Amino acid sequence: xxxxxxxxxxxxxxxxxxxxxxxxxxxxxxxxxxxxxxxxxxxxxxxxxxxxxxxxxxxxxxxxxxxxxxxxxxxxxxxxxxxxxxxxxxxxxxxxxxxxxxxxxxxxxxxxxxxxxxxxxxxxxxxxxxxxxxxxxxxxxxxxxxxxxxxxxxxxxxxxxxxxxxxxxxxxxxxxxxxxxxxxxxxxxxxxxxxxxxxxxxxxxxxxxxxxxxxxxxxxxxxxxxxxxxxxxxxxxxxxxxxxxxxxxxxxxxxxxxxxxxxxxxxxxxxxxxxxxxxxxxxxxxxxxxxxxxxxxxxxxxxxxxxxxxxxxxxxxxxxxxxxxxxxxxxxxxxxxxxxxxxxxxxxxxxxxxxxxxxxxxxxxxxxxxxxxxxxxxxxxxxxxxxxxxxxxxxxxxxxxxxxx
Numbered sequence: 001x002x003x004x005x006x007x008x009x010x011x012x013x014x015x016x017x018x019x020x021x022x023x024x025x026x027x028x029x030x031x032x033x034x035x036x037x038x039x040x041x042x043x044x045x046x047x048x049x050x051x052x053x054x055x056x057x058x059x060x061x062x063x064x065x066x067x068x069x070x071x072x073x074x075x076x077x078x079x080x081x082x083x084x085x086x087x088x089x090x091x092x093x094x095x096x097x098x099x100x101x102x103x104x105x106x107x108x109x110x111x112x113x114x115x116x117x118x119x120x121x122x123x124x125x126x127x128x129x130x131x132x133x134x135x136x137x138x139x140x141x142x143x144x145x146x147x148x149x150x151x152x153x154x155x156x157x158x159x160x161x162x163x164x165x166x167x168x169x170x171x172x173x174x175x176x177x178x179x180x181x182x183x184x185x186x187x188x189x190x191x192x193x194x195x196x197x198x199x200x201x202x203x204x205x206x207x208x209x210x211x212x213x214x215x216x217x218x219x220x221x222x223x224x225x226x227x228x229x230x231x232x233x234x235x236x237x238x239x240x241x242x243x244x245x246x247x248x249x250x251x252x253x254x255x256x257x258x259x260x261x262x263x264x265x266x267x268x269x270x271x272x273x274x275x276x277x278x279x280x281x282x283x284x285x286x287x288x289x290x291x292x293x294x295x296x297x298x299x300x301x302x303x304x305x306x307x308x309x310x311x312x313x314x315x316x317x318x319x320x321x322x323x324x325x326x327x328x329x330x331x332x333x334x335x336x337x338x339x340x341x342x343x344x345x346x347x348x349x350x351x352x353x354x355x356x357x358x359x360x361x362x363x364x365x366x367x368x369x370x371x372x373x374x375x376x377x378x379x380x381x382x383x384x385x386x387x388x389x390x391x392x393x394x395x396x397x398x399x400x401x402x403x404x405x
Contacts, residue, residue, distance in 0.1 A: 034093035146205035187221035210241030241265035
């Protein structure tokens with residue numbers, strides 16, 4: 001047997017406490033002293049739960065710390081985290097009482113090496129958000145079928161080619177390119193001036209502001225305050241289409257609509273002709289079905305009323321007159337409704353016809369191409385003896401330049 005003496009806590013002057021009490025004190029001590037920490041390290045074991053919260057480990061050569069990033073914060077990241085990525089993170093230290101373990105709750109993070117830019121991005125974002133520049137109440141609607149589209153982008157990049165390809169595969173609106181630099185020191189001023197220039201024209205229905213993907217530094221022109229304020233001041237609705245789907249810029253938050261890529265922006269601004277035709281057909285069918293159902297319902301009501309009549313001749317005659325009157329009214333309403341829909345359909349068809357670039361040829365005009373297929377706009381672009389082709393409304397002519405004026 002062992003001789004054991006248990007010392008009562010009250011004899012030592014130490015208060016006996018529960019695990020929860022001790023853990024709570026440690027939690028308060030940690031969280032009050034580490035409410036804001038700026039930390040760097042390597043991401044490891046990155047996982048996203050079904051709730052949307054991200055769980056991972058931040059480590060360096062000598063230590064690790066558990067980290068969590070809640071769904072709301074994860075959705076605002078300007079990059080996609082992955083194992084092995086070196087990051088700077090801003091957050092707070094917290095203790096999870098059920099396990100008695102501490103972790104860092106991250107509010108935002110960035111690829112390592114871009115610390116100053118990332119901090120500047122978040123400061124400006126917070127500033128403009130407080131001023132209301134991101135509020136939905138200021139978002140302008142995008143026109144359904146714009147007649148003239150302004151595109152502010154680099155004239156030599158792949159983004160402008162992608163947008164034009166999508167636009168002209170769907171409709172044939174007029175497109176005005178406002179060429180600007182999309183990165184570098186001069187880009188922000190050129191983008192601002194292009195937005196203001198488009199607003200001064202009074203003929204642009206919608207603006208696409210875009211460029212292809214790139215690093216945070218490459219996209220920085222779209223995080224500048226003067227660009228954000230120019231977007232907010234624009235009377236013309238603006239679609240921001242900067243970078244790829246995972247890229248977010250200040251322009252995205254201020255714009256009236258954000259598109260994940262330039263190609264998607266073109267899809268959003270110009271509907272397909274087939275989609276419009278299908279929509280009109282669907283509306284026509286739904287209207288016809290509703291009218292038929294309404295007439296059927298009224299006939300059933302009249303039938304039941306007729307069955308309840310005791311057979312007074314006068315009452316029966318009155319009901320017959322009422323039936324005729326109701327039928328005439330229904331026929332009149334149906335005719336008016338069908339006429340209105342027919343007129344609407346005619347207007348849409350006429351609009352579709354007018355938007356066809358070949359419609360102008362029907363009025364006696366023609367299009368002249370040189371041997372390479374390039375459109376000739378001036379006699380200075382051809383020489384005597386050159387072969388040219390002339391596209392007419394019906395057919396084409398192959399010609400030789402005999403002389404020019």
